[in-house]
Amino acid sequence: MTAQTSIQGQVIPKFGEQKKAFSIDELKRLINAAKNMRDLNQAKVFYTQSEQGPSQKVEFNINKWFMIEYSTVCVATCDPQKSRIFKLGGQLYLNIFPGFLHILRPxxxxxxxxxxxxxxxxxxxxxxxxxxxxxxxxxxxxxxxxxxxxxxxxxxxxxxxxxxxxxxxxxxxxxxxxxxxxxxxxxxxx
Structure with a gap:
């Protein structure tokens, strides 16, 4: 078993693990554990459909996507009084309240x-x-x-x-x- 296979065996399967909640710190640790971008090959390629012509292969830089472009971390909460996303004391929250079955009215x-x-x-x-x-x-x-x-x-x-x-x-x-x-x-x- 090569070092690359060993790292892929440790890093890649954990992205889909359902035994614990998502943690940006754990994701950063897993990405930093990869020795090179080849270690993340399974998660970095997708195809986009262009308006004209065939679909195009796009290289996905998971490190850039999670750490630079979309590094915002929200804490999940359930509050019927708040909007879907709100900020409180500098922390961003994602409101998972599903809504009532009724509309408040007189x-x-x-x-x-x-x-x-x-x-x-x-x-x-x-x-x-x-x-x-x-x-x-x-x-x-x-x-x-x-x-x-x-x-x-x-x-x-x-x-x-x-x-x-x-x-x-x-x-x-x-x-x-x-x-x-x-x-x-x-x-x-x-």
Whole structure:
């Protein structure tokens, strides 16, 4: 086995490894470990289609692309209040928030059937979840409104009762129709 084959065996397969998150520092280390550009041959050639004539072979300089042309590093975050890419304290962030299933709008703009459905949900919360206690019902409705508006909540709702009492009907509705399954974590394990 030659030195070139040995380096390719160590460097190239790690570009597609899925066992850990992408790290620009690890990429720089792998590129710097290559002794010459031949060590990166598998990742540096592609073809472009020109408007006139056949496609052209283009040499791709991976070191130049990652280290000079596109060296910006974003930190992934999930924040419904921020744009897709934003800067905070000099750090660039990539917002991976997928978006809500609904568009925030005043309740007066909804149809009467929606108002009846909301009234049914609020009645269920008051009668089943809160045993008729209006203060507790108001707290839960405001808490759910904060979640639906994308505010960070500093508390959780913990529902405890026997099976079949109607705890999950509201949480299932919120998961499926308000927030989406990608934003909701629901468990029966306290």
């Amino acid at each position: 309740i007066s703009t909804f149809e009467s059937t929606t108002h009846l459905a909301v009234k049914f949900i609020f009645s269920h919360i008051q009668d089943i979840w809160c045993s008729g206690d209006w203060n507790l019902t108001e707290y839960i409705i405001k808490w759910l409104a904060g979640v639906a508006a994308g505010r960070k909540m500093y508390s959780i709702l913990y529902l405890k009762s026997g099976q079949g009492w109607g705890k999950s009907i509201i949480t299932d509705f919120i998961q499926r129709s308000v927030l989406g399954t990608q934003l909701v974590y629901k468990t029966s394990d306290p």
